[in-house]
Amino acid sequence: MAPTSKTPVPTSKQSRRKNDPELVKADILAVATREFSEKGLSGARIDEIADKTRASKRMIYYYFNDKETLYLHTLEAAYQKVRLQEAELDLDHFAPLEALSRLVRFTFNHHVKNPDFIRLVMIENIHHGRYLAQSALIQSLNAGVIDVLTNVYARGVEDGSFRKGLDPRELHWLISALSFFNVSNQHTFSRIFDWQQAAPENQHKLEEHVTEMVLRYVRTD
Known part of the structure; x- marks a missing residue:
């Protein structure tokens, strides 16, 4: 029997999505990221x-059990995305100063392009990191990103470009803090000081400032 005008005929793309659990879960996580980041x-x-x-709602529960488990998977997906992209920087193939510069610029720009990630981290801090602590x-x-930064720092100390005595965790904190504030406080800072912080030219200046601040902090000179 030929389909009538009232009988929807699924496209091959729709069929693949419906029959592919990974695509279904990815779709759910993408929407959940927006919902959790906007509404907590x-x-x-x-x-x-x-x-x-x-x-369907039933399918979401089938894959993720409950809302808190879905939230945890959303957090994991957000962190996995940034860490996988960091790994693609392949920092071992660059001199220490260049490697650190690339990591700082990546972090700054990743946060600008992924405000949902920043909001999710802020929300998880409201929950005192309780859900994050449940995720191995x-x-x-x-731990992997600290290992990468430890290696970059050790190479820099060895070749004399980085000063001794720094803690890679504290260095990661510094990079994260400077890049995070740029997104987390963008709207309030812009309104308080009547400054278009998000304007491309201002973002470029801030990226340069953050990179230079971190490099000055670690350099021997």
Whole structure:
């Protein structure tokens, strides 16, 4: 029987999405990221997430059990994204100063391009890191970035370009803090000081300032 005008015929793309669990979960996580980052854990609703995806509410519960588990998976996906992109920088192939400069610039620009990540981190801080602490994946991912920075710093000390006595965790804190504030406080800072902080020319200046501040902090000279 040929389909009538009232019978929707799924496209091959829709069929693949429906029959591919990984695509379905990726779709759910993408929508959940926006919902949790905008409304927080308490404000986000599974019903609304289901309405904005191709998945049913039942399917969301099938894959993620409950809202708190979905929130945790959303956090994991956000951290995994940034850490995988950091790994692609391949910093071992650059001299220490260049490697550190590339890491700082990447962090600054990643945060600018991913404000949802910043909001998720802020929300998790409201929860005192309780959900993050439940994730072995996030712990492993963040230990990895410290290992990378430790290696870059050690090479810099060895070739004389970095001063001795610095803690790579504190260096990571400095890079994160400078890059994080640029996004987390952008709207309030701009309004308080009547400054278009998000303007491309100002963002370029701030990227240069942050990079130079970190390099001055570690350099021997």
